[in-house]
């Protein structure tokens with residue numbers, strides 16, 4: 001299985017917090033119910049959401065598409081029982097990935113109170 005693309009993104013948690021506060025409904029537009037429910041259980045949900053936003057941008061970069069070619073909710077970060085994150089695509093993102101021959105993803109996240117980063121690999 002070959003590498004089709006890699007992508008990364010780094011998000012400033014406080015800037016992201018302001019963006020979510022300023023735009024009503026943005027959280028629901030960007031994140032699935034499961035992503036929001038997971039974040040809501042943590043001490044600072046925004047830190048988790050920032051990491052997931054970084055993941056969505058990283059996935060777009062790995063597919064070689066510009067931002068906002070499809071709704072960001074089409075890219076979902078799911079969590080295994082171990083805590084390991086993975087990528088699940090829906091809608092136009094799934095179609096685009098299939099067109100590019102992507103059959104699997106690898107994703108890693110890291111975050112602190114100030115920064116959140118994701119790296120995605122399309123296989």
Ligand SMILES: CC(C)(COP(=O)(O)OP(=O)(O)OC[C@H]1O[C@@H](n2cnc3c(N)ncnc32)[C@H](O)[C@@H]1OP(=O)(O)O)[C@@H](O)C(=O)NCCC(=O)NCCS
Nearest residue numbers: 047048049051052079081082083084085108109110111112
């Ligand atoms: C994975 C681990 C090293 C995280 O390190 P950390 O420095 O505390 O936190 P980081 O910000 O660098 O990474 C956090 C991210 O690592 C990812 N992660 C968690 N568990 C993981 C695992 N088993 N494999 C790969 N990635 C994992 C998650 O995406 C997490 O972000 P999220 O909680 O928002 O989903 C640490 O949680 C660990 O050692 N886990 C091993 C499994 C474990 O002990 N689980 C405890 C519950 S049973």
